[in-house]
Amino acid sequence: MNRGLLFIGALSAAIAVGLGAFGAHGLRGVLTPDMLAVFETGVRYQMYHALALVALGLARPLERCRLPAVAGGLFVAGTLCFSGSLYLITLAGAKGIGLVTPLGGLMLLAGWLALAFAALRCRPARG
Numbered sequence: 001m002n003r004g005l006l007f008i009g010a011l012s013a014a015i016a017v018g019l020g021a022f023g024a025h026g027l028r029g030v031l032t033p034d035m036l037a038v039f040e041t042g043v044r045y046q047m048y049h050a051l052a053l054v055a056l057g058l059a060r061p062l063e064r065c066r067l068p069a070v071a072g073g074l075f076v077a078g079t080l081c082f083s084g085s086l087y088l089i090t091l092a093g094a095k096g097i098g099l100v101t102p103l104g105g106l107m108l109l110a111g112w113l114a115l116a117f118a119a120l121r122c123r124p125a126r127g
Helices: 003-026 033-058 067-092 095-121
Strands: none
Touching: 003 033, 003 067, 033 067, 033 095, 067 095
8 A cells, every 4th residue: 555645645535525516616606617617627637536546545566666656646746737727727817827737637648658557567566
C-alpha cells in the first residue's frame, strides 16, 4: 500500500465532492450554463483521477517498478493543472490560464500510459 497516494486520492475525492455540491447549489444561476459545464468538467476529471490515486494507493506493490508512482505523480500534477485551471477560469475569470488546461490533460494522459506500461512491464513484489 502506498499511503501517500491513498491520502492524496482520498483528499482529492473529498474536495471534488465538495466542489461538485458547491457547483450544483452555489453556482447555478451565478455562472452561465456554459461556464457551469466547464466547472463540472473540472470536478468530474478531478474525481476520476482521485479514484485512480486511491486505487494506486491500495494496489499491491510492484517489484522494482517506479511506473505506478510516476503515474500517480502525473495524475496529481495533471489534476492540479487541468481541473485547477478550469476552476480558475470559471470562478476568477482567469481566461489566460486556459493555456495550462491542455498541459494538464497531457499529464493525465501520460499518467494513464505510464500505468498501461506498468501493467505490461512490472511484476508484483514477492511476499
